[in-house]
Amino acid sequence: MTRKLLVRFFIVLFSFLPAISCLYASSLTVETDYRVRGVSFSNNDFDVSSSTDARSYYSQRIGVTIGGSFAPGVRIATKLTAIGVAGSTSTLFATPYPNTTLTPYIENAYVVLTDFNDLPVDIIAGKQPLSYGDGLIIDDNGVGFNAFRIIGHTSWPIKWDMELVTAKLTDNFRPDADADLYGGVASTDWKQHHWELGYFRYINDAGYVYTLPGNITDITKEVYKQFYDIRVGRRNELSLYQFELAKQTGYITRSNNTAIALDGMGYTLRGELYGKNTKLGSVTARAFLAMNTGNDLQNTGTDNSFSPDLTRRFDGLERAGNGQLFAATPTGGYYTLPSAEYSGINTLSLGAEFSPLYGWAFSVDYFLYSTSVGPRGAPVASGFERLFGGEFSIGVEMDLAVKYTHSKYVTSSLSYNRYTPPKFDQLWPHSDPATRYQYEITAKF
Numbered sequence: 001m002t003r004k005l006l007v008r009f010f011i012v013l014f015s016f017l018p019a020i021s022c023l024y025a026s027s028l029t030v031e032t033d034y035r036v037r038g039v040s041f042s043n044n045d046f047d048v049s050s051s052t053d054a055r056s057y058y059s060q061r062i063g064v065t066i067g068g069s070f071a072p073g074v075r076i077a078t079k080l081t082a083i084g085v086a087g088s089t090s091t092l093f094a095t096p097y098p099n100t101t102l103t104p105y106i107e108n109a110y111v112v113l114t115d116f117n118d119l120p121v122d123i124i125a126g127k128q129p130l131s132y133g134d135g136l137i138i139d140d141n142g143v144g145f146n147a148f149r150i151i152g153h154t155s156w157p158i159k160w161d162m163e164l165v166t167a168k169l170t171d172n173f174r175p176d177a178d179a180d181l182y183g184g185v186a187s188t189d190w191k192q193h194h195w196e197l198g199y200f201r202y203i204n205d206a207g208y209v210y211t212l213p214g215n216i217t218d219i220t221k222e223v224y225k226q227f228y229d230i231r232v233g234r235r236n237e238l239s240l241y242q243f244e245l246a247k248q249t250g251y252i253t254r255s256n257n258t259a260i261a262l263d264g265m266g267y268t269l270r271g272e273l274y275g276k277n278t279k280l281g282s283v284t285a286r287a288f289l290a291m292n293t294g295n296d297l298q299n300t301g302t303d304n305s306f307s308p309d310l311t312r313r314f315d316g317l318e319r320a321g322n323g324q325l326f327a328a329t330p331t332g333g334y335y336t337l338p339s340a341e342y343s344g345i346n347t348l349s350l351g352a353e354f355s356p357l358y359g360w361a362f363s364v365d366y367f368l369y370s371t372s373v374g375p376r377g378a379p380v381a382s383g384f385e386r387l388f389g390g391e392f393s394i395g396v397e398m399d400l401a402v403k404y405t406h407s408k409y410v411t412s413s414l415s416y417n418r419y420t421p422p423k424f425d426q427l428w429p430h431s432d433p434a435t436r437y438q439y440e441i442t443a444k445f
Contacts, residue, residue, distance in 0.1 A: 031065040047430035058086040059317040079108040120153040135312030160188035179204040198229035225250040240272040264306035266292040280354040292330040294344025294373030322347040325417035338427040344372030346390040367397040379422040395421040
C-alpha cells in the first residue's frame with residue numbers, strides 16, 4: 001500500500017512540476033529513460049547434469065531527470081530512479097542501491113554554479129554522478145555520491161582544466177568512523193592527444209573486511225588507499241587508442257593494530273580501428289588488455305594486489321566489467337573464484353562489430369581471463385597472456401550480440417554469452433560452459 005501511494009505521489013508530482021517550475025525557472029528540462037531486460041542464465045554450476053541452477057527474470061530501470069536554470073550560471077538537477085526485478089523483491093547478488101523493489105529513490109540531487117563570481121571556476125555540490133575515465137578507480141555505479149567538486153579552467157600556459165573533489169561515502173558522525181574520498185584530476189589536449197593526471201585518496205574507518213592467509217577474514221580499524229593515475233588517448237576518424245596506468249599505495253590497520261602495507265598496480269590498454277565503406281558496412285575492430293597485480297596470501301607484511309574499492313562493477317541488477325557474463329574487474333566478477341589464492345584478475349579480449357544494414361549492428365567478442373597470482377598446480381595462462389603478466393588461467397568467454405536502432409529514442413538488442421572455466425578438478429569439479437541470454441529494450445525521451 002505504501003509503495004502504491006509513493007508511486008502515485010511521484011506521478012502527480014511529475015504532472016504538475018513543469019507548470020509550477022515555469023513560474024520560477026528560466027528553462028526546464030525533463031528527461032526520462034527506461035530499460036527492461038529479459039535475462040536467462042543456465043549451468044551456473046558448470047555441470048550440465050544438474051538443472052537447479054538456472055535463473056531467469058526481467059529487470060527494469062526507470063529514471064526521471066529534472067533540471068532547471070533559475071538564474072544565469074545556476075542549474076539544479078534531480079534524478080529519481082526505480083530499479084528492480086518484475087514480480088520480486090530479491091536479486092541474484094548484493095547491489096549498492098538503496099532498494100531494488102521498483103520504489104523510486106533519489107539517485108542525484110545537486111546544484112551547478114558555472115563561472116562562479118565571474119571566475120573561470122565551476123562548482124558542483126550535492127548527490128551527483130561521479131566517474132573518472134572508464135571507472136577503473138572511481139565510479140558511483142549509478143548510486144550517486146554526496147560530493148563537492150571545484151573545476152577550474154585556464155589557458156595559461158596552455159589550455160587545461162583542474163578538478164578537485166571530496167565525497168562523503170559513509171557518515172557515522174565521527175571522523176574515525178566514516179568513509180571518505182578525496183582527489184584531483186588535471187587534463188589537457190596536447191599534440192593531438194588527451195592527457196589526464198589524477199590523484200585519489202580513499203579512507204575507510206567504518207569497518208572493512210580483509211582476507212588473511214588461510215582465507216581468514218578480519219575487520220579492520222582503518223583502510224588508507226592512495227591512487228596515482230595517468231591516462232592518455234587519441235581518437236580520429238580511423239582509429240582510437242587509450243592507455244591508463246594506476247599505482248596504489250597505502251596501508252590497512254587490522255583489529256590488533258598491526259599494519260599491512262599496500263603496493264599494487266594496474267593498467268589498461270584499448271585500441272580500435274574503424275572502416276566505413278566496406279562490404280560489411282561500417283566495421284570496428286577492437287582489442288583490450290587489462291592487467292592487475294595480485295597478492296600472495298603467504299605475504300603477510302605487504303598486500304600487492306590492485307584493489308580499487310570504488311571501481312565500476314554494477315550495471316543495474318547485472319554485473320558490469322570485462323565480458324557480459326563473467327564481467328571481470330580487478331578483484332572479482334560474476335562468478336566467485338573457487339580459491340582465495342587467485343588474485344589480480346586480468347583480461348585480454350579481441351572483438352569486431354559491423355553494420356551491413358541500416359540500423360543493425362552485429363558484434364562478436366572473445367575474452368581470455370587470467371590472474372597474476374594463483375594456487376600451485378592450477379592451469380597456466382596462454383603464452384600471449386603471460387607476456388603481459390597473466391600467470392594462471394581462469395577461463396574464456398565469447399559474446400555475440402545484435403542491436404537494432406529503431407530511432408534516436410529507442411533501441412533493442414539480443415545477446416548470447418558463454419563462459420567456460422578451466423579444467424582443474426581440484427577447484428572446478430565441473431567445467432561445462434555457463435551461458436546467458438539477454439534481450440534488452442531502452443527508451444529515452
